[in-house]
Amino acid sequence: MKSLTSNPLFLESQIPGNVLKVEGLTYAYPQQQAVLRDISFSLNLGDRVALMGATGSGKSTLLENIIGLKQPQKGQIWIRNIPVEPNTLTRIRQHIGFGFQDANDQLFMPTVLEDITFGPRNYGTPPAIAIDKARQLLIDFGLEPYANRSVHELSGGQRRLVALAAILALEPDILILDEPTTGLDPAWRRTLAHILLQLPAQAMLIASHDLHWLGRVTQRALVMAGGYISINAEIQPLLQDWQTLERVGLPIDW
Numbered sequence: 001m002k003s004l005t006s007n008p009l010f011l012e013s014q015i016p017g018n019v020l021k022v023e024g025l026t027y028a029y030p031q032q033q034a035v036l037r038d039i040s041f042s043l044n045l046g047d048r049v050a051l052m053g054a055t056g057s058g059k060s061t062l063l064e065n066i067i068g069l070k071q072p073q074k075g076q077i078w079i080r081n082i083p084v085e086p087n088t089l090t091r092i093r094q095h096i097g098f099g100f101q102d103a104n105d106q107l108f109m110p111t112v113l114e115d116i117t118f119g120p121r122n123y124g125t126p127p128a129i130a131i132d133k134a135r136q137l138l139i140d141f142g143l144e145p146y147a148n149r150s151v152h153e154l155s156g157g158q159r160r161l162v163a164l165a166a167i168l169a170l171e172p173d174i175l176i177l178d179e180p181t182t183g184l185d186p187a188w189r190r191t192l193a194h195i196l197l198q199l200p201a202q203a204m205l206i207a208s209h210d211l212h213w214l215g216r217v218t219q220r221a222l223v224m225a226g227g228y229i230s231i232n233a234e235i236q237p238l239l240q241d242w243q244t245l246e247r248v249g250l251p252i253d254w
């Protein structure tokens with residue numbers, strides 16, 4: 001067996017400090033005003049952070065910049081001290097599990113089981129091991145009866161769960177999720193919270209409007225408004241501060 005210390009990913013995992021760092025990020029869609037303006041923040045080891053903000057405030061755009069799907073006009077992003085650039089994307093994506101806002105963007109295999117085994121098999125996990133792992137995830141997510149069905153036969157919430165299982169199958173050490181509770185009923189929102197809280201992930205960044213759920217899963221909140229991060233604070237006091245939430249377009253009782 002290859003020695004752990006000769007594995008470059010292992011060495012990268014030993015680098016202290018920021019797991020994710022964003023500095024001076026500015027992004028505009030073509031022929032539009034900037035959606036992200038001079039955004040800076042970082043996530044340290046063990047951080048679970050909520051990304052909040054009204055619809056259209058730029059949450060999805062920010063997450064897509066972080067994983068290199070979009071290139072900023074200004075600024076820099078580092079994942080574990082590796083700059084996010086076109087030539088580092090393959091390496092960086094081995095660390096990150098990213099859940100799209102629309103689960104349909106992520107699911108493309110003929111069956112649920114194949115969608116979940118696709119990533120690990122692509123990274124060289126032997127098929128039998130990938131299938132065992134997928135079956136356990138299907139049990140965790142209550143999807144076992146659907147293993148051999150097409151995702152087109154599932155509800156929106158069930159597709160969301162398949163997409164999450166497919167991400168977790170890769171055992172990412174940084175988890176970035178865009179609106180993960182969309183379409184899930186309260187019992188599944190609770191189950192998902194338990195699953196996320198038990199993961200050994202090094203850091204999580206979760207965009208959502210589900211303020212109470214975020215309060216259970218994350219410790220800190222970044223709130224986007226007007227293209228800026230207008231608040232970077234502990235989440236519990238923020239959830240009590242309805243006037244501030246109202247001001248940033250997030251009325252808590254709605």
Ligand SMILES: Nc1ncnc2c1ncn2[C@@H]1O[C@H](COP(=O)(O)OP(=O)(O)O)[C@@H](O)[C@H]1O
Binds near residue numbers: 035057058060
């Ligand atoms: N492909 C696109 N082309 C032009 N503008 C876009 C595109 N996608 C999103 N936008 C605009 O960027 C802003 C931020 O969108 P988005 O990042 O999806 O916000 P959020 O995820 O917070 O709802 C919105 O004003 C939206 O209309």
Ligand SMILES: [Mg+2]
Binds near residue numbers: 060061
């Ligand atoms: Mg969004």
